[in-house]
Amino acid sequence: MEQSGTSTLLQGAVQDIASGVVSALRGGDHARAVPPAGTDGEAGELALAAVRVLGSDALLPDLLLRTPTDPAQVALFRKAVEAYPPRADAAPTVRWSHWGMARTLRRVDPSYTAGPPDEPGTGWLDDATWQFLTHQLAVLAPLALPGEDCALGRLAGRRPVDVARGFVRAVRRRDWRQAAGAGRWLTLLSGVPDTVGLEAGLDFVELMGGQDPLVALHVQAARRMRAGALV
Structure with missing residues (x-):
């Protein structure tokens, strides 16, 4: 083939x-x-x-x-x-x-x-820009699960504002997969600015990109986690 x-x-x-x-x-x-x-x-x-x-x-x-x-x-x-x-x-x-x-x-x-x-370690992200950090976290959105501790999650937890900036940037660029993945991570992070409007942002991402099953998957995962789903 x-x-x-x-x-x-x-x-x-x-x-x-x-x-x-x-x-x-x-x-x-x-x-x-x-x-x-x-x-x-x-x-x-x-x-x-x-x-x-x-x-x-x-x-x-x-x-x-x-x-x-x-x-x-x-x-x-x-x-x-x-x-x-x-x-x-x-x-x-x-x-x-x-x-x-x-x-x-x-x-x-x-x-x-x-x-x-x-x-595996997080050295390749230690000094990453917020744009690159958001992209990499979005690629690894399947690791964004409640109750699961790992070095990647701890790194994301230290940079909630950067991930929030990346989420907003992805929405503005109409990169719905990256926005959905970043939004899924933000659901788990403390210190996310209220001005992000994460819930409304996820609704918009789903509206605009939800025909893509990978976008819909991350949005639904985020909603389940925001509703208090436990692993």
């Missing part, structure tokens, strides 16, 4: 899973957010890759809503974790995403004893 075709199929698979997650967070009727682990061949590889791209959010309904975890979903999630370990030269965001998936897997699958690995 040509690379462009593969990329298009992968994007579609990621959006399909994200749509299932959004449906679950909204309380809608859905069969499952994650495809069954028994999918074989090219379709199976596509499903694994899609779960890896979505990261921990593939199991977000189980984490936020405390719903019983589907063994088939967990099996596929585990296969994705084990099939795509970070390479030695992987970017920090890839390392953090894998770390977050391993942490999630250990929570939902007691038989998984291989992780999570040590935290």
Whole structure:
């Protein structure tokens, strides 16, 4: 299959899973957010890759809503974790995403004893501009979960005003995915300026970009967390 075709199929698979997650967070009727682990061949590889791209959010309904975890979903999630370990030269965001998936897997699958690995570290963000910080946090929005402590979350907690500035900038630039991811982080942070108008801002992001399942996913996650959902 040509690379462009593969990329298009992968994007579609990621959006399909994200749509299932959004449906679950909204309380809608859905069969499952994650495809069954028994999918074989090219379709199976596509499903694994899609779960890896979505990261921990593939199991977000189980984490936020405390719903019983589907063994088939967990099996596929585990296969994705084990099939795509970070390479030695992987970017920090890839390392953090894998770390977050391993942490999630250990929570939902007691038989998984291989992780999570040590935290990757936050050195690449220590002196980051607020624009770059917001972009990186938005990429790692699946790690924004209530009750979960990690170095990345602590770093974000030390810079709530910068993340708020990044959120406003993303809205103005109509970068709805970045705005939704940043807004999800802001939901968890103390010291966010009231002038940001986060709740109204998230409503606007959903209105303008909510047809994108990845935008809708982060907005729904933020709303669930603002409503007091506990992990």
